[in-house]
Amino acid sequence: MSAVMGRLDSDLLQPEFVTMQVDDLDAVMAIERRIYEFPWTRGNFEDSLSSGYDAWLMREGARMLGYAVMMLVLDEAHLLNISIIPEQQHSGRGSAMLKYLLDFATEREVVRMLLEVRPSNASALAFYKHHGFVQVGERPDYYPARQGRETAWVLERTL
Numbered sequence: 001m002s003a004v005m006g007r008l009d010s011d012l013l014q015p016e017f018v019t020m021q022v023d024d025l026d027a028v029m030a031i032e033r034r035i036y037e038f039p040w041t042r043g044n045f046e047d048s049l050s051s052g053y054d055a056w057l058m059r060e061g062a063r064m065l066g067y068a069v070m071m072l073v074l075d076e077a078h079l080l081n082i083s084i085i086p087e088q089q090h091s092g093r094g095s096a097m098l099k100y101l102l103d104f105a106t107e108r109e110v111v112r113m114l115l116e117v118r119p120s121n122a123s124a125l126a127f128y129k130h131h132g133f134v135q136v137g138e139r140p141d142y143y144p145a146r147q148g149r150e151t152a153w154v155l156e157r158t159l
């Protein structure tokens with residue numbers, strides 16, 4: 001009996017991906033502010049949603065594990081935000097989220113995924129490299145920084 005219950009419980013707790021809504025933004029912003037020194041503003045998320053960008057929450061039961069925002073333009077996908085709550089980082093959650101995004105883009109005949117990342121974000125760089133992204137360019141003075149601004153590296157993965 002307990003084994004059956006255990007299996008049902010774990011089935012129920014499989015992460016699910018649900019479309020982000022404006023009503024989710026209080027919870028999203030609470031995470032965004034915890035994760036980033038220079039977080040997106042609520043307006044950045046609102047603009048993304050009103051512009052029709054694709055955005056999801058990754059949830060396990062009632063708990064939000066992370067979220068992502070992606071913009072599809074013709075045959076390119078631009079990954080604008082991918083974030084996992086600190087307690088769940090480095091346990092495969094980001095990979096599961098990225099796989100969902102890659103599958104979504106592939107179904108829409110996207111041929112490449114692009115993103116910007118801070119060269120100082122070693123953890124994210126390792127994550128993207130692990131998933132086959134390569135640097136294809138840089139954008140000087142792209143990000144706010146403690147002193148002045150920081151260059152963005154542009155990474156790409158062919159689908």
Ligand SMILES: CC(C)(COP(=O)(O)OP(=O)(O)OC[C@H]1O[C@@H](n2cnc3c(N)ncnc32)[C@H](O)[C@@H]1OP(=O)(O)O)[C@@H](O)C(=O)NCCC(=O)NCCS
Nearest residue numbers: 082083084089090091092093094095117123124126127130
């Ligand atoms: C970047 C992020 C989305 C990755 O998600 P994650 O759930 O932590 O990553 P995963 O557990 O799926 O890691 C997959 C692989 O990425 C690499 N990786 C991830 N974090 C790493 C780290 N700190 N150091 C080295 N490699 C790392 C590893 O190769 C790892 O594989 P392994 O676990 O077999 O070693 C997540 O850490 C995050 O939200 N970070 C803060 C927000 C952020 O920086 N977002 C990206 C902005 S561009």
